[in-house]
Amino acid sequence: MKNLRLLSVLFIAAIAASCSSIRVSSDYDDRADFTAYKTYGFFKDGIDKADISDLDKKRIMRAIDDEFTKKGYTKSDKPDLLVNFFTKSRKEVNIGNYNNGWGWGYGWGWGGGPWGWGWGGNYTSVRTDTEGTLYIDLVDPDKQELVWQGVGTGLLTQDRDKKQQLINEFVAKILTQFPPEKK
Template sequence: MYPVLGILLIAVMLSSCTSVKVASDYDKGADFATYKTFAFYKPGIDKAEINDIDKRRILRAIESELLAKGFTKSETPDLLVSMFTKSREQVNVYNNNGFGPYGYGWGWSPYYYGNYNTVTTSTEGVLYIDLIDANKKELVWQGVGTGYLSQNNTKKEERIQEFVTSIFELYPPGSEKK
């Protein structure tokens, strides 16, 4: 019974690591139907504390999502797009009392080693995407995605795309999946 419970717990933890939690906030007085064009807000993007490769990946993903929503990139935009990131290292210590590397619970086993601790680390990242009214220079929408980041370089681009796509599911306000 205990091994089944352990496998179930690991499956839940792994599935929760793959999802991106999203939220958004917006100016209720803004008319989002009037926004048709966009440009990136370089001063804001330059402040993002991530490497340039990942920054370009995020910007390409944002551009792709906005174009898919019918926006046009412009030198005289309706919206300015900015973004910033935060991250924190998570350290998890699991104390597997009685579940040694080869043991199966309490009792005697020739392979029982007593307490068996497992330490894992992961990085939780937060991506903020800001949409700023270009004429008023006011923030009109902010989307936030929180999730675990991939350390596997071959999966980074997919994970960034997943963050950005999940965030833009909330734009325009009122369009979120029910």
Template sequence: MKLIKFLPFLAIMLFASCSSVQVATDYDNSVDFSQFKTYAFMKDGVDKINISDLDKKRILKAIDDELRAKGYTKSDNPDLVINLFTDAKQVVNVNTYYGGWGYGYYRPWGWNPWMMGPGYQSVSTSTQGILYVDVLKANNKELIWQGKGTGYLTQNQKKKEERIKEFVTKVLETFPNK
């Protein structure tokens, strides 16, 4: 009976701990964000991003959606300027699997001779992407907020759109509402 009461808590903890995008944010706490109402993208910065134009459009659309949801308006004469940076790196994962029952299953009080049995290794690579979102005051280009999202990327086109949306949503989660 106690196990049944514990299962919903376990499920919530499992899903909460599986966030696939790690986020770090920083901001200037002396800035009053309520004074800002409009934004635009920094064209020079967006043009320099070394990713496909399709992915660039996906990122910009996701940022537009998030900022609109927070009450900001895109403008030709903005209060804030958004600049982006991206980076990617290959990550190599090496896993070793051993045969046998393992330590503690057959003989919990000592060494298990089956633990060191035949095993195998698997090597895989994956791409880890990093998205930086910088928010600057439009009048003097002073950085007032920065978000960084790190996570694994996918090549599947449908999942790629979802993944980019997830990156942007997580990064802008702590950006103040208007």
């Protein structure tokens, strides 16, 4: 019976984990002519201020390079767009309380044998996750104005082997909304 309870808790946890995804949104200047932008470069002063490790900064920059290349943009020392990014994070505590309640089933219950009525018991789980938000800003260097901002929020990992994959997913999902489709 304990194995069945443990299996059901693990199943619920697996479903909850698979439902977590990266939520994205974007905003832009309606007057910006996005067809005029062909090149990009990184805004080093802004990126240096991001409160993450230099290794994660490199990972994000590689992912942005990949996505901009796929979109046909060229990296330049004199870019049409400056790319800046910054991050925020917060701890999230999730408490699950599972009650199997009363019921008929296998196990020593009130029936005097292996089958009968009984109490299934309670199970409480506590999990701490870190939710992170990545902001990608695109600035017109001639006008010195923000023309586009994309935001992605989702659960982070400390698993070194999964970091680049997760960062790639964050950046790709955010940049699916660039350039914006004007209505």
